[in-house]
Amino acid sequence: MSESVEVKAHYTIGETFVKEMCFTKADTRNFSEFIGDSNPLHLDEDYARKSRFGGLIVAGAHTAGAMAAFTATFTTARTTNNVGLEIAFRFRRAVMADEKLRCEWKVAAIEDKPKMNGYIVTFEGALYNAAGEAAVTGQTRTLVFYEQPAG
Numbered sequence: 001m002s003e004s005v006e007v008k009a010h011y012t013i014g015e016t017f018v019k020e021m022c023f024t025k026a027d028t029r030n031f032s033e034f035i036g037d038s039n040p041l042h043l044d045e046d047y048a049r050k051s052r053f054g055g056l057i058v059a060g061a062h063t064a065g066a067m068a069a070f071t072a073t074f075t076t077a078r079t080t081n082n083v084g085l086e087i088a089f090r091f092r093r094a095v096m097a098d099e100k101l102r103c104e105w106k107v108a109a110i111e112d113k114p115k116m117n118g119y120i121v122t123f124e125g126a127l128y129n130a131a132g133e134a135a136v137t138g139q140t141r142t143l144v145f146y147e148q149p150a151g
Contacts, residue, residue: 010078010079010144011078011107011110011119011121011144012107013107013108013109013110014106014107015106015107016104016105016106016107017070017074017104017105017106018102018103018104018105019070019102019103020100020101020102020103021066021101021102021103021127022098022099022100022101023058023062023063023066023095023097023098023099023101024097024098025045025056025097025098027058027062027097028042028056028057028058028059028062028097029042029043029056031058031059031061031062032059032062035059035061037059037061039059041053041056041057042056042057042058042059043056053094053096055096055097056096056097057094057095057096057097058094058095058096058097060089060091060136063089063091063095063127063135063136064087064089064136064138066103067089067103067105067125067127067136067138068084068087068138068140070103070105071084071105071123071125071140071142072084072142074105075121075142075144078144079144079145081144081145082118082142082143082144082145083142083143084140084141084142084143085120085141085142085143086139086140086141087138087139087140087141088138088139088140089136089137089138090136090137090138091135091136092133092134092135092136092137093129093133093134093135094135095127095129095135095136099129099130100129100130101127101128101129101130101135102127102128103125103126103127103128104125104126104128105123105124105125105140106123106124106125107121107122107123108122108123108124108139109121109122110122113143116143117145117146118143118144118145118146119143119144119146120141120142120143120144121141121142121144122139122140122141123139123140123141123142124137124138124139125137125138125139125140126138
């Protein structure tokens with residue numbers, strides 16, 4: 001069982017990790033085109049400027065994907081022997097293209113799952129705008145296996 005204790009030591013409940021983010025207008029349009037999201041609020045600057053938002057807004061799939069990728073990057077930096085299990089996001093306010101943002105996640109729970117040969121690490125996080133308001137909130141769960149790669 002010493003391997004499982006070692007894996008659990010990779011994470012501490014309450015530990016946080018933060019990254020600054022900005023989705024440019026080009027990023028916003030390119031991502032929406034790539035996934036086939038034809039909402040003009042993501043693609044057409046003139047249309048978006050006349051909307052209640054006053055400019056291009058970032059697709060929810062774009063913000064959620066970037067946030068989820070950040071947890072994957074954090075987890076993989078600690079141990080490459082893991083796999084994502086669940087993600088859930090709530091979109092609370094529009095994210096504007098070119099807006100400076102702060103993505104912050106914390107380790108919320110660590111559950112030993114011997115039948116799954118590892119631990120489930122739950123992350124809770126948010127994407128904050130410059131005013132400190134949560135634009136997107138979310139939760140991810142990752143299975144971190146007991147066995148670590150040799151080397």
